[in-house]
Amino acid sequence: MGAISQSDIMSTVMSTPDASGADSVSSGATAASRVFDALKQDLICGRFAAGEKLAIGSLKTHYRVGLSPLREALNRLAAYGLLEQVNQRGFRVPALRLDELDDIADLRSQLECKALTQAFQYGDAEWESQLLAAHHRLRRADERPEHVEEWEQAHLRFHRTLLAPCGSPWLLRFIEQLHDQFDRYRRLAPPDPGVREVLDRQHGELVQLAMARRISQARALLDEHIGLSHGVARGACSAP
Amino acid sequence: MGAISQSDIMSTVMSTPDASGADSVSSGATAASRVFDALKQDLICGRFAAGEKLAIGSLKTHYRVGLSPLREALNRLAAYGLLEQVNQRGFRVPALRLDELDDIADLRSQLECKALTQAFQYGDAEWESQLLAAHHRLRRADERPEHVEEWEQAHLRFHRTLLAPCGSPWLLRFIEQLHDQFDRYRRLAPPDPGVREVLDRQHGELVQLAMARRISQARALLDEHIGLSHGVARGACSAP
DNA sequence: TATAATAAAAAAATCGATTTTATGGCAATG
DNA sequence: CATTGCCATAAAATCGATTTTTTTATTATA
Structure with a gap:
C-alpha cells in the first residue's frame, strides 16, 4: 500500500x-x-x-x-x-480497518461534544486567550505547507486547547487516545484540498462560537468537523 | 489508611x-x-x-x-x-481522590448507557442466553460470601456480557478501563450490606429489561446502579 | 541554626549475553 | 500428494551484571 x-x-x-x-x-x-x-x-x-x-x-x-x-x-x-x-x-502494527475507523470517529464525536459542552461551561478568559493564540498558530502553520509536522502539532494543540477546561481528565485522556488513532488513518489517506479548506475555516468558526458560548451550534459544527475529516480518513482503508 | x-x-x-x-x-x-x-x-x-x-x-x-x-x-x-x-x-500507586472517582463514575454512566443502547439493538438470542447464564453464576457467587474473588469475577463478567454485543470495540475498551479504575475505589471502601442488596436485585432487573429490550428503563436503571455503587465507593476517599 | 556542598547508599535504568520459543525447510511416512 | 516429525535458524523473552541517577546522610560554612 x-x-x-x-x-x-x-x-x-x-x-x-x-x-x-x-x-x-x-x-x-x-x-x-x-x-x-x-x-x-x-x-x-x-x-x-x-x-x-x-x-x-x-x-x-x-x-x-x-x-x-x-x-x-x-x-x-x-x-x-x-x-x-x-x-x-x-x-x-495494527491494520487499517474501515469498521474500526468508523468506530473511532463515532466515539470521538460523542466524547468531544461532551467535552466541548463542559469546556464552554468552565472555560474562563484565560482559556479564551489561549484558544485565540492556538488558532493563530494554526493559521500561521497553514501558510507553510512544506512543514507538515508543525501544522500537525499546531492542529493537535488547537483541538486540545479547545477542550482543555472541560474538567474531566479521563474524558480528555480517551479523546487524546482516539485522536491519535484517528490521525493514523487521516495521515495515511490521500489529502483532499477542497475539504481541507473547509476544515480550516471551521477552526475559526469554532473559536467564534466558543467566545460566544453558542453551545448547540458549536456541537453541531464540531460534529460536522469530525465527520468531514472522517470522510477523508476513510481513504486510508482498502476494502472491508 | x-x-x-x-x-x-x-x-x-x-x-x-x-x-x-x-x-x-x-x-x-x-x-x-x-x-x-x-x-x-x-x-x-x-x-x-x-x-x-x-x-x-x-x-x-x-x-x-x-x-x-x-x-x-x-x-x-x-x-x-x-x-x-x-x-x-x-x-x-495513584492516590484515591474523590474528584477523580466522580469523574470516573460520571463517564462510566455515560459510556455504559450508550453501550447498553447499542447492545439492545445488536444483541441476539445467543446473547440473551449468555446474559442469563452470567446472571445465574453471579447469583450463585452471591451465596458464597467467603469467596470474594469469585464473586468479583462473576460480577465483572456479568457487566461485560451485558454490554458485549454493542458493536464498538473502543467503547468496550474504555468501559473496561473505567470499570477497573472504579473497582479499585469500590473494593477499598467499607461495604454497605443494605446498598449491596439493592445492587444485587438490580442485576436481575437489568436482565429482565434486556430480555424485553426496554431501553429507556434499562438506561435509567443502569445509571442508578452505577450511581449507587458510586456512593459506596466514595467511602474509599479521605478528604478532598 | 540554617544553608550549602559533598560523599555514601539506594534505586532506577540500561546493557550484553543467555535461554526459551517460534518459524521455515526438508526428509520420512502414510 | 498431503501430512507429520525433525532439525536448523531466527526471533522473542529473560536473566545477571553494569551504569546512571536520585536519595539520604554527613560535614563544612556562614
Missing part, C-alpha cells in the same frame, strides 16, 4: 530530552520515554506499513537504544493501542 | 498460564503477562496502599520474576492508568 516498509525508515530524529511540547513523561528523558515518543510519532504519521510486523532488531539500530528500553516502549504502545502484541510473537 | 503496606503483601498466587478466564494476553503466558495480570489484580483489590511507591526489588521477590518482565508489566500498567510513572523515579 501507500506505506513505507520497515527497511526504508528514514529514522525520525528523536526529540531532544527537554523538548518543549514534550509528550507525557518524556521531559526527564529516559531512553524508554524517548523511543516511546519517537515510535509513537512514526506510527501515527504512517512511517510503518499497516499490518507490518516490527523487527525489534532493526528498531534497536534505527532508534539507537538497547533492548530493555525499546521493549518497555513497545509495551507501553501496545497498552495504549498503537501496537498489537501477541505473547510469544512480538509486536505488529 | 485501610490499605496494606508493601511489606505485608501476602502475595497473590499467580494465575496459571492457561487460566480459563485469562486476562488479555495472558494465555500464552510470558512472565511479563503473568506479572501484569497478578499486579493488576493486586492493584484493583487494594493490596497496595494508595499513593505508595513501589519497590521494584521487593516486587521481584514477591512475584518471582526477573527485572525485565517485571518492568515491562509495570510499563503496561502505567500506560493503562493503574500506576503512575515518573521518569527517573519509578512507579507509584
Whole structure:
C-alpha cells in the first residue's frame, strides 16, 4: 500500500530530552520515554506499513537504544493501542480497518461534544486567550505547507486547547487516545484540498462560537468537523 | 489508611498460564503477562496502599520474576492508568481522590448507557442466553460470601456480557478501563450490606429489561446502579 | 541554626549475553 | 500428494551484571 516498509525508515530524529511540547513523561528523558515518543510519532504519521510486523532488531539500530528500553516502549504502545502484541510473537502494527475507523470517529464525536459542552461551561478568559493564540498558530502553520509536522502539532494543540477546561481528565485522556488513532488513518489517506479548506475555516468558526458560548451550534459544527475529516480518513482503508 | 503496606503483601498466587478466564494476553503466558495480570489484580483489590511507591526489588521477590518482565508489566500498567510513572523515579500507586472517582463514575454512566443502547439493538438470542447464564453464576457467587474473588469475577463478567454485543470495540475498551479504575475505589471502601442488596436485585432487573429490550428503563436503571455503587465507593476517599 | 556542598547508599535504568520459543525447510511416512 | 516429525535458524523473552541517577546522610560554612 501507500506505506513505507520497515527497511526504508528514514529514522525520525528523536526529540531532544527537554523538548518543549514534550509528550507525557518524556521531559526527564529516559531512553524508554524517548523511543516511546519517537515510535509513537512514526506510527501515527504512517512511517510503518499497516499490518507490518516490527523487527525489534532493526528498531534497536534505527532508534539507537538497547533492548530493555525499546521493549518497555513497545509495551507501553501496545497498552495504549498503537501496537498489537501477541505473547510469544512480538509486536505488529495494527491494520487499517474501515469498521474500526468508523468506530473511532463515532466515539470521538460523542466524547468531544461532551467535552466541548463542559469546556464552554468552565472555560474562563484565560482559556479564551489561549484558544485565540492556538488558532493563530494554526493559521500561521497553514501558510507553510512544506512543514507538515508543525501544522500537525499546531492542529493537535488547537483541538486540545479547545477542550482543555472541560474538567474531566479521563474524558480528555480517551479523546487524546482516539485522536491519535484517528490521525493514523487521516495521515495515511490521500489529502483532499477542497475539504481541507473547509476544515480550516471551521477552526475559526469554532473559536467564534466558543467566545460566544453558542453551545448547540458549536456541537453541531464540531460534529460536522469530525465527520468531514472522517470522510477523508476513510481513504486510508482498502476494502472491508 | 485501610490499605496494606508493601511489606505485608501476602502475595497473590499467580494465575496459571492457561487460566480459563485469562486476562488479555495472558494465555500464552510470558512472565511479563503473568506479572501484569497478578499486579493488576493486586492493584484493583487494594493490596497496595494508595499513593505508595513501589519497590521494584521487593516486587521481584514477591512475584518471582526477573527485572525485565517485571518492568515491562509495570510499563503496561502505567500506560493503562493503574500506576503512575515518573521518569527517573519509578512507579507509584495513584492516590484515591474523590474528584477523580466522580469523574470516573460520571463517564462510566455515560459510556455504559450508550453501550447498553447499542447492545439492545445488536444483541441476539445467543446473547440473551449468555446474559442469563452470567446472571445465574453471579447469583450463585452471591451465596458464597467467603469467596470474594469469585464473586468479583462473576460480577465483572456479568457487566461485560451485558454490554458485549454493542458493536464498538473502543467503547468496550474504555468501559473496561473505567470499570477497573472504579473497582479499585469500590473494593477499598467499607461495604454497605443494605446498598449491596439493592445492587444485587438490580442485576436481575437489568436482565429482565434486556430480555424485553426496554431501553429507556434499562438506561435509567443502569445509571442508578452505577450511581449507587458510586456512593459506596466514595467511602474509599479521605478528604478532598 | 540554617544553608550549602559533598560523599555514601539506594534505586532506577540500561546493557550484553543467555535461554526459551517460534518459524521455515526438508526428509520420512502414510 | 498431503501430512507429520525433525532439525536448523531466527526471533522473542529473560536473566545477571553494569551504569546512571536520585536519595539520604554527613560535614563544612556562614
